[in-house]
Amino acid sequence: MADSKREIERKYEATDATRLPDLGRVAGVGSVAHEGVMELDAVYYDTEDLRLAAGNVTLRRRTGGSDAGWHLKLPVAEGVRDEIRAPLSDQVPDRLTALIRSRVLDAPVIPVVRLVSVRDVHVLTGDDGTPLAELSVDEVLAERLHGGDRTAAWTEIEAELADDGDPAFLDTVGRALEEAGIRPSAAHSKLARALAETGRAPEQGEAAEPRTAGDHVLAYVRRQAEAVVALDPAVRRGLPDSVHTMRVATRRLRSALRTYRRVLDREATRPLGTELKWLAGELGVDRDQEVLDARLSARLAELPRTLVIGPAEARLRIRSEVGRGQAHRRTTAALDSARYLDLLRALDALLA
Structure with a gap:
């Protein structure tokens, strides 16, 4: 089993x-x-090429603290991530493996960085005792396990919003910290900083400014392809509107490949169009x-109550749950298929 929470920090x-x-x-x-004070020991996993x-x-296996286990963090917006958790085990849980498949394809994930953090925790509560945020001072030691052999150490402060809290409160905390001379971190995560300071890190720079018609077309195709990859975990998790948004990206991709035949390699794009139609x-x-x-x-809600006979809402809800379950299983099977992975590989090759 795995559970999840929205992390805003x-x-x-x-x-x-x-x-x-x-x-x-x-x-x-x-x-x-x-x-x-607690000690947290986390090993981060990734492919060889990160x-x-x-x-x-980020995918990690962490011991120590109240939430020991496997944690997968998926970006939502700047400073906002969905964290999916699974119990401790020796291998990456199958549920989490499925959620990273669109990015890693069939490449194995291996330990790349170990972070040991000594965390000093303060909980901020309102006048009524409601938790507002958790503020911690972390002394971090990073050890590279693959792709380098250096270590790094630093201290950072982390402010994490309590569940269902108002994000504006973190702005208030941030102003108090900055007035005390404490500045925002340049790194968006501990892992990003560890990779940068201990060895090779993935390139995160801005894409080159498009100059030719081909550059503009490829930039558009890349955005849609990245949307498909990023939405894959949301579709698997059954998040609202994720299927629709992924389908839109798929159809836009197919339309672009068809429309800009003179710019793109027809031999490469013709089979892609067929596969994108299948996925849509x-x-x-x-x-x-x-x-x-x-x-x-x-329609049921619009009917006068006198015309609704029996437990119509309950029956409709049961019918909906059964239908949605069947449809979701079919969609997940498609995303688990070799055909889908081949499509993602072909898109990577086109955009390489």
Whole structure:
């Protein structure tokens, strides 16, 4: 089994001489509880060429603390990630393996970095005792396990929003830290900093400015291909609107390949068009079920209550759950297929 949570956090630079401001004086804070110090030992996994890190995805096995286990973090927006967790085991859990397949394809994931963090934790709560955020000071030691042999050490401050908290509160905390001379971190994650300071890191620079018609077409095709890859985990997890959005990206890809035949290699794009049509069709099954469920529910809600006989809503809900389950299993089977992986490889080759 695996569970998930939305993680919203900010990171800040620190040194041994850094002192936290009085957090109890931050607007909205009623009290600050010192939760103590813990040691966290995490090994991060990736392919040899760091495909996960290149997409700002992290996969780790961590011991220590209250959430020991496997953690997969998927980017949502700047400073926002979905964290999917699974219990401790010797191998990467199958559920998490499936969620990274669109990025790693059939390449094995191996240990690349070990991070040992000594974490000093403070919990900020409101006047009514509601948790607002957790602020921790982390002393980090990074050891490269593959792709380098160096180590690195640093101290950082991490402010993580409590579940269902208001993101604006992190802005308030951030202003208090910056007024105390504490600056935001240049690295978006511990892993990114560890990779950069201990050996080879994936390239994260901006793409070159398109100059020719071919450059513009390839840039557009690349954006849609990246959307398909990034949306794959969301579709597998059954997140709202993910199937529709992935299907749109697939159809845009196919349209671009068909429209710009004079710019792109026809021998390479002709079979891709066929495979993209197949993928859009497979996604369409799930999407059609979504649309049908929404329409039936809306029509039922419009009827006068006197015309609704029996437990119509319950029956419709059961029918919807069965239909959605069947459609989702079919979609997942398509994403697990060799045909889908071949399509992703072909897109990589086209854009290489």
